[in-house]
Amino acid sequence: MLIVSDCMLVPVRSDLDLTTAPVLRQHLDRIVEGGCKRVILDMDGVEYVDSTGMAMILAESRAMRNRGGLLSLANVSENTMRALSIGCLTSFIPCTQKPEAVGAVAPxxxxxxxxxxxxIKIDAGNLEASRARLRELLVMLPLTDEEVFDMTLAAGEAMGNCVLHTPEACGFLTFAVFDDRLVIEAVDNGPGFSIASDEEPVPTLEHGRGIKIMRLLCDKVDIFRKPTGNGTVARMTKLFSSRGFGPVEEESWEAKIA
Incomplete structure (x- = not known):
């Protein structure tokens, strides 16, 4: 039985062509029909996408958008990105290259x-309200609709961990807006947890996928124990890809949080 969640990472480990694309399409159809709102195709290992593969990706993306969801591609190789650009998919579907091609986030x-x-305090009894508050703040920033969608999901994973791993089911989200980036920190007072940036979490049936999802949705993720006291800090960084946080946006954001 296929277990469908709100956000799913789908690894693609072979080229997408006339023979392989239909198999992936069947799998994605089941995910979309199961109610998933966010699908990330991990394209690591894909070096070739033909017109059949492009048509499949475009069709699945449209199906998800029609249901209020989003499909994107991550870990796209340089050759595959070039092919997708020729096929005009990159202007419609969010695609990010492999980390080594993009480069590390400068401190x-x-x-x-x-x-x-x-x-803001995370409302443990109503995470939906906390996510709505989060979206209100994100739309005031120089982020695309897709980036708002992704950061809401990433921070939602962090908020869920705060509630799940804290005795009082309590945590806080801190937003820090710089000229070129947004930094969100989810902080709790649980037993504390840390993981190195190059360390892969060990997923089980119910846990362990959230960190991988956050890493794919954000430009940088740091998870570490609080320097003092008990608890964990999940720091998520998102770079402003097109423009900085200008005077107009400052005023709008300030009015929104007043």
Whole structure:
């Protein structure tokens, strides 16, 4: 039986052509029909996509959008990205290249302070309300609709961990807006957990996929124990791809959180 969740990572380990694309399409159809709202195709290992594969990706993306969801491609090789660009898919479907092609996220310069900062309490009894509050803030920032969708999901995973792994089911989200990026920290006071950036989580039937999902949706993810006291910090960084956080956006965001 296929277990369908709100967000699913689907590994693609072979080229997508006339023979392999229909098999993947059947699998994706079951996921979409199962109610999944976010599908990430992990394209690691794919070096060739023909017109049949492109048509399949486009059809599944449209099916998800019609249901209020989103499909995107991650870990796309340079050759595959070139083919998708020729096929005009990159203008319609979010695609990100392999990390080594994109480059590491540069650390903030010493002494740099956020232009805006806000902390909200996670409502353990109503995570939907917390996610709605999160979206209200994200749409005020220079992010695309897809990026708002992704950051809501990534932060939603972190919020769920705060509630799940804290005795009081309590946690806080802190938003820090810089010129070129958004940094969200989910902080709890549970037993504490850390994982190296190059360490892969061990998934089970119910747990372990959230970290991998966050890493694919964000530009950088750091998860570590709080420097003092008990608890875990999940720090998610999203770069502003097109433009910085300008004066107009500052005023709008400030009014929204007032």
């Amino acid at each position: 903030l310069k010493p002494g740099v302070t956020p232009k805006r900062r806000l902390t």
